Amino acid sequence: MIGFGSSLAVFVDAPLLVDAFGRFFQPDTLARLLVEGLGKAAIYFIIAVGLTLVFGLMGVLNFAHGAFAMLGAYIGGVLLVVGISSTTGSGVRILLFIAVAAVIFALLTAFGSALEVGLVRPIYDRTPMYQILLTFGVGLILEETARILTSARGIQPEPTWTAAASTIPAVLDARYSILGANIRGFYLFAIAAGALVAVAVWAFLTRTLYGLYIRAGSEDAEMVEALGIDVRKAFTIVFGLGTGLAAVGGVFLIWDPTYGPSVLLNIDVLLYAFVVVVIGGLGSFKGTLAAAVIVGVTDSLTTWLFNTGIVPFPGLSEVTIFLLLVITLVIRPQGLYGIEEVGGH
Amino acid sequence: MSLLELTDVHTYYGESHILQGVDLAVEESEIVALIGRNGVGKTTTLRSILQLTPPREGTVRFKGEDVTGDSTHDVAGRGIGWVPEERRMFGYLTVEENVRVAVPPEADFEAEREYVFDLFPDLERFREKEARNLSGGQQQMLAIARGMVGNNDLLLVDEPSEGLAPLIVEQVVDALREASAETTLVLVEQNFPLAMDLADRFYLLDHGTVVESGATDGVTADDDRIRRYLSA
Numbered sequence: 394m395i396g397f398g399s400s401l402a403v404f405v406d407a408p409l410l411v412d413a414f415g416r417f418f419q420p421d422t423l424a425r426l427l428v429e430g431l432g433k434a435a436i437y438f439i440i441a442v443g444l445t446l447v448f449g450l451m452g453v454l455n456f457a458h459g460a461f462a463m464l465g466a467y468i469g470g471v472l473l474v475v476g477i478s479s480t481t482g483s484g485v486r487i488l489l490f491i492a493v494a495a496v497i498f499a500l501l502t503a504f505g506s507a508l509e510v511g512l513v514r515p516i517y518d519r520t521p522m523y524q525i526l527l528t529f530g531v532g533l534i535l536e537e538t539a540r541i542l543t544s545a546r547g548i549q550p551e552p553t554w555t556a557a558a559s560t561i562p563a564v565l566d567a568r569y570s571i572l573g574a575n576i577r578g579f580y581l582f583a584i585a586a587g588a589l590v591a592v593a594v595w596a597f598l599t600r601t602l603y604g605l606y607i608r609a610g611s612e613d614a615e616m617v618e619a620l621g622i623d624v625r626k627a628f629t630i631v632f633g634l635g636t637g638l639a640a641v642g643g644v645f646l647i648w649d650p651t652y653g654p655s656v657l658l659n660i661d662v663l664l665y666a667f668v669v670v671v672i673g674g675l676g677s678f679k680g681t682l683a684a685a686v687i688v689g690v691t692d693s694l695t696t697w698l699f700n701t702g703i704v705p706f707p708g709l710s711e712v713t714i715f716l717l718l719v720i721t722l723v724i725r726p727q728g729l730y731g732i733e734e735v736g737g738h
Numbered sequence: 739m740s741l742l743e744l745t746d747v748h749t750y751y752g753e754s755h756i757l758q759g760v761d762l763a764v765e766e767s768e769i770v771a772l773i774g775r776n777g778v779g780k781t782t783t784l785r786s787i788l789q790l791t792p793p794r795e796g797t798v799r800f801k802g803e804d805v806t807g808d809s810t811h812d813v814a815g816r817g818i819g820w821v822p823e824e825r826r827m828f829g830y831l832t833v834e835e836n837v838r839v840a841v842p843p844e845a846d847f848e849a850e851r852e853y854v855f856d857l858f859p860d861l862e863r864f865r866e867k868e869a870r871n872l873s874g875g876q877q878q879m880l881a882i883a884r885g886m887v888g889n890n891d892l893l894l895v896d897e898p899s900e901g902l903a904p905l906i907v908e909q910v911v912d913a914l915r916e917a918s919a920e921t922t923l924v925l926v927e928q929n930f931p932l933a934m935d936l937a938d939r940f941y942l943l944d945h946g947t948v949v950e951s952g953a954t955d956g957v958t959a960d961d962d963r964i965r966r967y968l969s970a
Binding site: 602 | 788790809810814822826828829830831835836838839840842843884
């Protein structure tokens, strides 16, 4: 790492820059960054899709969404640490991980549904500020509870709980040479999981009656209610599913080399999820998928560019993501696939 | 027993007192028009019936049962369809999906779909098209079709001719006549001659109350009791 003075030199040292970008544009580097970016995108999508469905249908900006991912990471971490020993093979670890993700999904879907009925439902008729304050408060309570419990159990709440992160099987931690690119197995696993979740959510929205009600309700919830459908039930289901999916995303973050279980996930994940949802267009499934890919790949490229010493400004990676958000809001405020005016909210 | 009965209904938007004691009754198989100037409470009356804007005082009875304060989906599920002002299509759903949303889960969707597609062949032609891409007239047809499925006993229709070309209005009127063969209609309509032509009876609203009512036979806009309430 070089200091600010010499960093400045990087910008004026034309040959060095040319060399840096030459390395950047090498096919194997680009291919690796692209696949890693898609891996990140898969996790961002799993987390953000619930946030966008909740906003689309209910008009609720859920600031507790990041905390649900954090809960998934911690509860999943506990289950993995308990279930995996140093002798557990890679196959069993992966199977256990899938089982844990399924259990967390069921648990957190139930938790989210209860939260919607008990806390969110009574304030639908109030201004959005009430929903923001309520969900932000819930997020903070969950974060502080996690901090207290992990500290009490001798687990460092931040930057990451390494015991859980290290349950990753060797096959996913290893790098593989694919088409000349050196790719970590975990990202391929995440891409497969993200694709599976995307297909499952898409099938739910387009192939089931409830999915149809949810899509209709995202456009005009009052009209759906006037057609004889209990929209509140759909609200509960969507809030529950959104919570469950965020938690499953959190389970994936346990093995993600850039994250791992940490109370910091609450805010980190929330910010990224909001960026994805806003760029994609609030309430849009397609938009969330496209934006997750854009944010994931941009994150991967800029992290490499700004963290590997070529242009040494580690913070610029996050800045670039937020710059994308700002550009989207200026050029296309409704996002990539957002509806300009959402009725019924 | 009337199919629909409103007794001394008072409805507010915030502190604005919109309906100030509306009384009306609708009998089975008739077409009743609610007329009056803009802002006198016609749409609010429909919203009060469906409990979208629940009355603070008074009662709404449907098929003899008091539905005041019930949830909207429950009231609608008892057999009330709604064709709202400005149609309120689900623009990103296809024509067929718009119809599907309106058909109760326990009903036979295939049969209901065939029923409305027979009535409105244009809708069948555009069944896979997103509703936002339909013309205004086609959207109105879809809105009416959506209100007609599910064996509703009462259809509340709000400003069906608004913003449509005269030729399309004729088609909409035909569609409403078709609908009236199956169900009772309550019609809010600014176009006075059209309302009088379609309806059997009328209620004239002013300042949130019913000021005149009766059969539509022979009633014209020149009628003194009507003119003073309809002129600007």
